[in-house]
Amino acid sequence: MRRMAFLELRNISKSYGKNRVLDKVSLTAEKSEFLVILGASGEGKSTILNIISGVIRPDEGEVVIDGRVVDDSNKTYVPPELRDIGYVFQNYALYPHMSAFDNIAFPLKMRKLPEEEIKKRVREVAEMLRISHVLDHKPSQLSGGQQQRVAVARAIVKQPKLLLMDEPFSNIDPALRASVRWEIKTLVKQVGITTVMATHDQEEAMSLADKILILHKGKIIQTGTPEEIYNRPVNTYVADFVGGMNILPANILIPQIESIAELKSLSVENIGYIGFRAEHTRLDDQGIKAE
Ligand SMILES: Nc1ncnc2c1ncn2[C@@H]1O[C@H](COP(=O)(O)OP(=O)(O)O)[C@@H](O)[C@H]1O
Numbered sequence: 001m002r003r004m005a006f007l008e009l010r011n012i013s014k015s016y017g018k019n020r021v022l023d024k025v026s027l028t029a030e031k032s033e034f035l036v037i038l039g040a041s042g043e044g045k046s047t048i049l050n051i052i053s054g055v056i057r058p059d060e061g062e063v064v065i066d067g068r069v070v071d072d073s074n075k076t077y078v079p080p081e082l083r084d085i086g087y088v089f090q091n092y093a094l095y096p097h098m099s100a101f102d103n104i105a106f107p108l109k110m111r112k113l114p115e116e117e118i119k120k121r122v123r124e125v126a127e128m129l130r131i132s133h134v135l136d137h138k139p140s141q142l143s144g145g146q147q148q149r150v151a152v153a154r155a156i157v158k159q160p161k162l163l164l165m166d167e168p169f170s171n172i173d174p175a176l177r178a179s180v181r182w183e184i185k186t187l188v189k190q191v192g193i194t195t196v197m198a199t200h201d202q203e204e205a206m207s208l209a210d211k212i213l214i215l216h217k218g219k220i221i222q223t224g225t226p227e228e229i230y231n232r233p234v235n236t237y238v239a240d241f242v243g244g245m246n247i248l249p250a251n252i253l254i255p256q257i258e259s260i261a262e263l264k265s266l267s268v269e270n271i272g273y274i275g276f277r278a279e280h281t282r283l284d285d286q287g288i289k290a291e
């Protein structure tokens with residue numbers, strides 16, 4: 001039997017009316033891997049996360065978590081509360097009338113854990129996220145960064161199998177974003193939890209991901225490490241989307257090509273455009289040079 005990835009989406013399709021949002025999307029995440037789905041607004045990132053969590057059902061395809069088919073877009077359907085997933089929403093979705101402590105404790109209370117166990121776990125996770133001193137505050141009394149930590153704490157306190165984060169840093173003050181990102185990344189690596197994050201921010205994807213998946217027009221058009229995506233974009237869309245490449249139409253003479261067959265073996269994107277990034281360009285007394 002073939003070894004299965006920890007999380008697997010197989011040929012997932014989803015349409016709203018005539019709008020085919022996801023078109024046979026497949027992806028895998030290994031245990032403890034940090035996956036980032038990168039795509040512009042409206043490309044279907046949240047839809048993928050919601051299909052993994054079970055809030056939305058796909059029209060076609062299968063979702064497999066830890067060796068178990070949780071949705072086969074037919075009769076098999078495990079509801080969200082039985083999937084053992086932590087979810088951090090873009091707007092955090094904290095309960096406004098509850099203290100930070102009660103927000104974090106909520107999933108444990110739902111599971112009817114003993115009071116002492118709840119206190120212990122909330123304190124532990126609050127310690128890790130450095131929010132111990134604000135546990136009696138209401139969300140409105142917390143900074144954006146603190147609210148986000150409370151949301152992360154609530155998502156991981158029940159020690160779920162999988163952590164989903166939907167644009168979790170977009171409401172954080174840009175000046176703090178890099179350090180908050182780094183802390184969250186360190187935390188999820190420390191806990192060793194398999195994570196899928198959605199973002200439209202290429203820099204964020206680059207700095208956090210073990211593996212990036214580029215979502216465009218309903219398809220995953222490239223999967224790779226940040227370095228692979230940056231250095232070897234599959235087409236001009238990815239090249240430009242990830243770190244703004246200068247792309248010029250070009251007539252490319254390839255004298256070493258001997259036959260039409262050899263020419264055809266090149267991908268179309270290798271013919272007709274030349275791309276280079278600003279950091280690979282220098283200006284000297286003879287003009288601009290791309291290296
Ligand atoms: N409940 C819905 N009904 C109709 N269209 C929807 C619904 N949810 C999402 N969409 C459409 O699906 C597309 C993808 O949405 P979404 O997954 O939220 O994208 P992203 O998170 O990448 O911004 C968008 O065109 C959006 O308008």
Ligand SMILES: [Mg+2]
Nearest residue numbers: 045046047166
């Ligand atoms: Mg979204």
